[in-house]
Amino acid sequence: MYSSEHEVVIAGGGPTGLMLAGELALAGVDVAIVERRINQDVEGSRASGLHPRAIELLDQRGIADRFVSQGEKHYVVLFAGAVLDASDRSTRHNYTLALWQEKIERGLADWTSELAVQTYRGCEVTDFVQDDAHTVVALNDGRVLRSKYLVGCDGGRSLVRKMAGIDFPGRGPAISYLIFEAYMADEPALGMRHGERGVYALVRLEDGKRVRGVVTEQQLERGDNPAFEELRTALVAAYGSDFGVHNVTWLSRFTDAARQATFYRKGRVLLAGDAAHVHSPVGGQGLNIGLQDAVNLGWKLAQVVKGISPASLLDSYHAERHPVGAALLKQTLALTALNRGDERTNALREMMAQVMQMDVPRRWYTATMSSLDIRYDLGEGHPLLGRRMPDLDLVTAVGPTRVFMLLHDARPVLLNLGQPGDLGLVDKG
Numbered sequence: 001m002y003s004s005e006h007e008v009v010i011a012g013g014g015p016t017g018l019m020l021a022g023e024l025a026l027a028g029v030d031v032a033i034v035e036r037r038i039n040q041d042v043e044g045s046r047a048s049g050l051h052p053r054a055i056e057l058l059d060q061r062g063i064a065d066r067f068v069s070q071g072e073k074h075y076v077v078l079f080a081g082a083v084l085d086a087s088d089r090s091t092r093h094n095y096t097l098a099l100w101q102e103k104i105e106r107g108l109a110d111w112t113s114e115l116a117v118q119t120y121r122g123c124e125v126t127d128f129v130q131d132d133a134h135t136v137v138a139l140n141d142g143r144v145l146r147s148k149y150l151v152g153c154d155g156g157r158s159l160v161r162k163m164a165g166i167d168f169p170g171r172g173p174a175i176s177y178l179i180f181e182a183y184m185a186d187e188p189a190l191g192m193r194h195g196e197r198g199v200y201a202l203v204r205l206e207d208g209k210r211v212r213g214v215v216t217e218q219q220l221e222r223g224d225n226p227a228f229e230e231l232r233t234a235l236v237a238a239y240g241s242d243f244g245v246h247n248v249t250w251l252s253r254f255t256d257a258a259r260q261a262t263f264y265r266k267g268r269v270l271l272a273g274d275a276a277h278v279h280s281p282v283g284g285q286g287l288n289i290g291l292q293d294a295v296n297l298g299w300k301l302a303q304v305v306k307g308i309s310p311a312s313l314l315d316s317y318h319a320e321r322h323p324v325g326a327a328l329l330k331q332t333l334a335l336t337a338l339n340r341g342d343e344r345t346n347a348l349r350e351m352m353a354q355v356m357q358m359d360v361p362r363r364w365y366t367a368t369m370s371s372l373d374i375r376y377d378l379g380e381g382h383p384l385l386g387r388r389m390p391d392l393d394l395v396t397a398v399g400p401t402r403v404f405m406l407l408h409d410a411r412p413v414l415l416n417l418g419q420p421g422d423l424g425l426v427d428k429g
């Protein structure tokens with residue numbers, strides 16, 4: 001009756017689904033991905049980099065180098081056009097790594113194939129049901145997969161979220177933007193500027209020929225497949241010229257809509273990444289937060305699937321990650337508002353940029369944009385309770401190491417800083 005059985009099925013093999021699959025595979029879980037795309041090509045450039053916490057997560061699994069070696073390090077964080085020094089963040093990876101989403105996805109896909117994750121490519125999840133013990137997932141090619149859990153990593157329009165009946169409240173779109181990659185016959189006005197309703201930015205792509213641009217539209221427009229004429233109109237309205245735009249290789253539209261799933265878990269169905277939260281790309285956080293969702297969920301789901309922990313452990317995934325998503329939505333709304341170019345907002349943005357150059361706000365903002373400041377609410381206790389484990393240097397009986405080296409297997413690690421074998425003597429100082 002079932003084509004295959006797995007312990008966990010993940011709908012969607014984007015960055016979040018791939019990261020989650022890797023985490024589960026490391027923990028010895030039989031996990032499969034169902035991915036609509038035949039290969040890992042990403043339409044357009046989308047995410048442009050990784051922030052420190054996401055790089056730390058990759059380092060924890062011993063795979064950071066394969067990404068870092070391909071990207072460019074930037075020791076600054078941008079705030080509404082202002083450049084903030086961020087080189088003093090307390091992490092080995094105190095930089096933003098400029099790396100396009102396609103390369104990030106390819107690196108993750110290579111990792112999951114090394115871990116022998118089964119991937120059903122070129123097919124879609126079309127339906128599922130769940131009962132007390134299983135989920136049964138239907139694919140559009142007629143196959144039926146049975147699993148203990150189904151995770152929707154299937155992006156902002158998540159079918160899994162909709163079919164699970166999980167609400168997705170938030171703010172509808174007020175502003176729309178065209179994003180494109182194209183050739184331009186005339187010399188474009190490269191750089192970023194603020195128009196009445198939002199930003200305009202044109203940069204040269206790596207090939208040195210095409211231009212990647214974001215143009216705020218004069219009024220809210222809808223639809224994923226804007227026409228070439230709409231791009232020309234938006235460019236002329238913004239710059240007074242379309243710079244002879246031609247041979248468009250990618251044209252898409254996004255908005256400032258900000259929505260979040262009310263629950264990240266419903267029974268045996270979970271959501272992660274864009275399936276759980278959508279927002280404007282301003283600030284460049286979506287992919288990074290999706291990777292963190294995946295790592296938070298991965299070990300918990302593995303423990304539950306293996307019968308080591310009760311299913312209630314999964315509720316801590318919602319409790320910890322939902323507030324992070326909610327804060328991100330607010331952050332993107334604030335940055336969207338600050339990106340307007342009317343006189344009052346320009347004055348406010350300049351004032352805020354000055355404030356952000358001051359030491360305390362600068363440290364706060366750069367830590368927030370790196371996700372290094374996250375503190376899960378685990379109740380009263382030590383000030384470090386709920387914070388991330390930093391990559392401390394360790395001196396051990398068998399030589400020096402560092403914490404992240406001990407985390408490559410994605411298994412719990414207990415650091416006994418007392419005498420060997422004597423847990424009662426842990427130094428609390």
Ligand SMILES: Cc1cc2nc3c(=O)[nH]c(=O)nc-3n(C[C@H](O)[C@H](O)[C@H](O)COP(=O)(O)OP(=O)(O)OC[C@H]3O[C@@H](n4cnc5c(N)ncnc54)[C@H](O)[C@@H]3O)c2cc1C
Nearest residue numbers: 012014015016036047048125155273274284285286287288
């Ligand atoms: C213009 C733009 C710029 C961005 N810039 C940044 C940035 O600088 N930094 C950053 O961190 N983020 C950025 N983002 C956001 C980032 O692209 C997303 O947050 C990220 O892709 C989310 O990953 P995901 O895996 O959760 O979802 P997706 O990337 O949407 O992946 C979902 C996957 O599920 C598959 N799928 C969907 N439905 C089904 C189904 N029914 N069955 C099987 N497969 C299915 C899809 O094919 C897809 O591969 C940007 C986004 C845009 C649009």
